[in-house]
Amino acid sequence: MQTPTQFRIDSLEELDRLISQHAEAYYTKTGEVFVCKNCGAEVQEVHAYISLHTTLFSNCAGSGKVKQVGIPYCPNCELTPNNRGCVHLNDLI
Numbered sequence: 496m497q498t499p500t501q502f503r504i505d506s507l508e509e510l511d512r513l514i515s516q517h518a519e520a521y522y523t524k525t526g527e528v529f530v531c532k533n534c535g536a537e538v539q540e541v542h543a544y545i546s547l548h549t550t551l552f553s554n555c556a557g558s559g560k561v562k563q564v565g566i567p568y569c570p571n572c573e574l575t576p577n578n579r580g581c582v583h584l585n586d587l588i
């Protein structure tokens with residue numbers, strides 16, 4: 496999947512849910528590893544830093560808080576996810 500950028504979510508749980516939904520849709524577990532449903536390649540992961548921004552401003556602004564998230568991707572079917580992104584939350588924690 497691609498690293499979310501300026502993606503509006505209601506809570507950080509929604510970010511986790513987006514990742515698991517993508518994984519369920521495109522990957523399948525074989526033994527101990529996840530593989531791509533499309534090509535069978537082993538799913539890779541980028542450790543991305545997601546800045547937590549607020550929807551109070553239209554541009555990217557926030558508390559400076561960052562969450563590290565593993566973004567899964569198929570090396571054949573998907574572009575390597577960016578190692579930086581951001582989400583825009585209504586309530587900054």
Ligand SMILES: [Zn+2]
Pocket residue numbers: 531532533534535536569570571572573
């Ligand atoms: Zn694939």
